[in-house]
Amino acid sequence: MHEQYPTPPGPVSLPSLEEVSAAARVVSIPMRVKFRGVLVREALLIEGPAGWGEFCPFLEYDDAESAPWLASAIEAAWHGFPAAHRTSVPVNATVPAVGPAPVKSVLARFGEVGAVKVKVAERGQTLADDVERVAEVRRLLPHAGIKVDANGGWDVREALVALEALGRFDLQYVEQPVPDIAGLREVRLELRRRGDRTLVAADESVRRQEDPLRVAREDAADLLVIKAAPLGGVRRALDIVRRAGLPVVVSSALDTSVGIGAGVALAAALPELPFACGLATVSRMADDVTDESLVPVDGALPVREVRVSEERLRLLAAPEDRVEWWSRRLERTYAVLAGS
Missing domain, CATH: 3.20.20.120 (Enolase-like C-terminal domain)
Structure with a gap:
């Protein structure tokens, strides 16, 4: 029998920035139609011991607003998800x-x-x-x-x-x-x-x-x-x-x-x-x-x-300048998350 809700989260358990950065891949995916003014969606994916997480706050979000998105990606990649009530x-x-x-x-x-x-x-x-x-x-x-x-x-x-x-x-x-x-x-x-x-x-x-x-x-x-x-x-x-x-x-x-x-x-x-x-x-x-x-x-x-x-990651890999942009964003956002 599942408890109704999992235990409320304590302080975020973070892997090191080096671990997260080493596991990161940046993709650039065309949209079928424009959404929120976006024609190409970029995302930074992170592979950890529990699977894959996705860090993709919209480009206009600052580092503080992006920090929860990184916490979510790390949760997925390092901690996995709670038990499910439905299939x-x-x-x-x-x-x-x-x-x-x-x-x-x-x-x-x-x-x-x-x-x-x-x-x-x-x-x-x-x-x-x-x-x-x-x-x-x-x-x-x-x-x-x-x-x-x-x-x-x-x-x-x-x-x-x-x-x-x-x-x-x-x-x-x-x-x-x-x-x-x-x-x-x-x-x-x-x-x-x-x-x-x-x-x-x-x-x-x-x-x-x-x-x-x-x-x-x-x-x-x-x-x-x-x-x-x-x-x-x-x-x-x-x-x-x-x-x-x-x-x-x-x-x-x-x-x-x-x-x-x-x-x-x-x-x-x-x-x-x-x-x-x-x-x-x-x-x-x-x-x-x-x-x-x-x-x-x-x-x-x-x-x-x-x-x-892996083949799809290779085909959808973002250009070098965008990978660098997301890497810097990851570093800044990680600093915000680690200090929260």
Whole structure:
């Protein structure tokens, strides 16, 4: 019988910088479509005694914000993951901010799924665009759970107007409708006052906050969207979930199958998993570091080890100048992590 959560993490047990650096490989993987302005995704992979870890904070993140990502990679490579409660993890399809016409082909890439996350509040688009997109998803998948993700793109007034318009599609939840915690709470309370049952999920307000529990303390969300790497690894993320006391959805941060493996391990270790997770993202990349990518089958990802291919690492190796850039970043971030 598993304990509900593993023992909360103590101080980070770090291998030496020399060990980490010697085990590091940098890859550069083309994207199928631009995401967050990224056309090529770079990542530093680390092989340790427990397997492979992935260090891939976005390029604009400073060393302090990158430190939890390195802790997550070291956890995976040197310590492995906690025991799992399940052998597979349900995942949702993701529909980007496209017009209604491409929605069918986008959904087809995911195969059979029971849930879909739809991007809304895209800069330069209108609420009418969002309504058309969500309406097409609902038409094609009349019984699927639909969630919308605004990435903090609305203010409170815009969020309430948008959710009233989108409410007829029976949304499971809205993810990060506004950028700040006070705004999240205001939206949530107003929805309840109106009798609207749409749940409010916090994403950026958890993973990019110095205090990831603040959103729970202030009753600003009904559930949390969490990622393993920005929270410092699977065990620390599980401890945050335990203390928050809210349902969670696990999502990814544009990872190779190695990084997705950490997300799957996190989802598998949760005692309860009420919603499909946002981990079906490897297909956004044109290649991968393994010959057996973590992609969904019948709407779920298997809980298994990811075996990295030496041949794929060789073919995807980053140019020398980028390897040097990531090596310097690793050294700086390790110094931050070691001093924390």
